[in-house]
Amino acid sequence: MLTVRLFCAAGMSTSLLVNKMIEEANKEGKEVDIVAYPVNELDRRLDGVDVALLGPQVGYMKKKAQKIAGDAGVP
Structure with a gap:
C-alpha cells in the first residue's frame, strides 16, 4: 500500500482532489491510503508516509516543506 499525505490550506477543494486520486488509483488496481x-501539521503527520504532496494553494511553502519532509526521510 502506498501512503500519501496531501498538505494544503485545509480547503474544500483538497478533499475533492483526494477523492479523485483514490478513484484513479483504484482504477489502476493500486492500494493507496x-x-x-493542513500544512501546519506537516511535521506531525509524516510517520509511515511514502510521499508528501503540497496543494497548489500552499506552493509558496515548498522549500520549507521539502526540508521538513526530507529530514523525516519522506520525498
Missing part, C-alpha cells in the same frame, strides 16, 4: 491535512 491518501489523506489531506
Whole structure:
C-alpha cells in the first residue's frame, strides 16, 4: 500500500482532489491510503508516509516543506 499525505490550506477543494486520486488509483488496481491535512501539521503527520504532496494553494511553502519532509526521510 502506498501512503500519501496531501498538505494544503485545509480547503474544500483538497478533499475533492483526494477523492479523485483514490478513484484513479483504484482504477489502476493500486492500494493507496491518501489523506489531506493542513500544512501546519506537516511535521506531525509524516510517520509511515511514502510521499508528501503540497496543494497548489500552499506552493509558496515548498522549500520549507521539502526540508521538513526530507529530514523525516519522506520525498
